[in-house]
Amino acid sequence: MTRVIGGALLGLIAVVPFLPMGGMRQYVLHVLVQIFIWAFIGGAWSLMGRFGLVSLGHGAFLGLGAYTSTLLWNFFGFTPWVGAIVAVAGAALMALVLGYPCFRFQVVGHYFALVTLAVGEVVRLLIIAERDWTGGSLGVTLRPAATDASLAAIQFADKRVFYYGAVGVWLAGLYIWHRIDRSMTRAALEAIGEDETAAASVGIHVTRFKLGITVLSAALTALGGVLYAQYFTYVNPETLAGIGVSLRIVFAVVLGGMYSLPGATVGTALTIALSEYLRVVFGLKLIGMAETIYGLVLVLCIIFLPLGIYGSIRDALRRRAAAVRPAPA
């Protein structure tokens, strides 16, 4: 059943760019690309978030990724393919350097959240401080490639290329999430999330597992940053680093449900669709209204639907199915 629905959705996603939408095509594609990029980043965050490693500083890795590839291209002409590798390696290294002492000294719960929050701010402030390179708060524009469609520069005038690229990256993200979900790593990390000391006492290497998932999460987030920079061809510290974006990532995931595979995607799609809807319907009259609504929905979700929107619906359906079919004795 799930497979059928999943397959149908994938089929739909594959043909969207060719559906007759008249003048709306560019706009629909633009919104969808954003959803896939942010859903990928949200999924990367939830890799660690679901185990109680709540990071409020993923903007740090996002910003690092986006700026690394952009600056390497702008100043040294390195292709973003190389830039992406450097960015991912850089983010992984940063996660390692920060994560090791955090986990070694058992910085957990909201202390961990606060440390990561500080890290996110440090990256944002450093980007602003290094004006000569990064353009400060004004951001920096990606140097345009010589041609309309350049694979070496990852710049394409045709949105459809980015659409399929984003879908591919998003699917890869889901695959990684799924693999972790089915692995022993998940069991180990869940045990650690419940009780670190108990987990250590049965032989789970607490620091190693936590570090591994953090590095993976950071690396994928940086990749998301590179993708974002290539698509928008403009990066800015406020939208890519710091508290604001870090919280946005967290909230979209919590809204959708961080314990289920499509949760991050559902949450991201809902938040982006809501803000786009309000922007289109009310224009500039209701600035701030989208966030107001989703702030409120978020509070309600955490109180009443701790599994998120998707997670709660899935659980309710399962319970119904279980009630119809008598449980095996």
Add this chain to the structure above:
Amino acid sequence: MIDPIFLAEAALNGILLGGVLALLALGLNLIFGVLDVVWIVYVDLVMLCMYAVYFLVASYGWPVWLAGLAAIGLGGLLGVAVHVLIISPILTSAPINQLLATGGLLFFIQSFATFLWTTDHRTVRLTLPIIEVGGMFLSFARLIAFVISILAMIGLYLFLTRTFMGTAIRAVAQDRDAMRLMGANPQRVYIVTSAVGGAMAGLAAALLIIQYSVHPYFGAAFGPLTFMICVLGGLGNMVGAFVASFIMSEIISVGGVVLSTEMGYVIAFVIFIVMMFVKPGGILARRD
């Protein structure tokens, strides 16, 4: 080479900024530190109270001190509301949920404020004298804030250690369930503490509006710093938070003059991160 007079002025301004931060940290330290509930939204409550003072003074012509008292009352009410509506349903679930739920509230308040009042910066214009000491300039408004925050800190300290309610608050923080076994009602303690913490937010607002302009992102500007100060000082340790406020403010202020504003903050945040590894119990924690 930087003129030493600039450095001295930066150091002095650092002390005064420290007074502001200490003031912000007071109420948060009571709720986050003593009660161990995470109100990530705390400085945004201060922001709401600042708007209240602003509108009472600018639109209704109230005197500042009266508007300040109203802000303290409003803060208390907001504190109780946050506890009853948001914290109390999830008090027993994972602490990270408190952070996320109040984070949602933060988003709500920030964007609703943007919607209602736009992103304009608003200030209450007070003609307070500027004092000149040996070629350095000091704002009187900051001096008042500084003195009142010291008084409030002493008051809070006495309240926590010398009164029955204060003892009860510390008892709840130690063990929520044991408190119930002793026949006391933790719910009442939570509400009183939230009201006091909220009132502290109102007080901070009244003193901040005469030196800073208020805008919907005020909370984003000071929130993280305030949390870091509470942790750096040692949760629930009023004196520690006070000392931490001045360490952070001096770094920010002097670092801002010597390097750049951003680098001042960067250094302060990096010190916070390192301190979390080296002394997680706070700067005044004894080694155990």
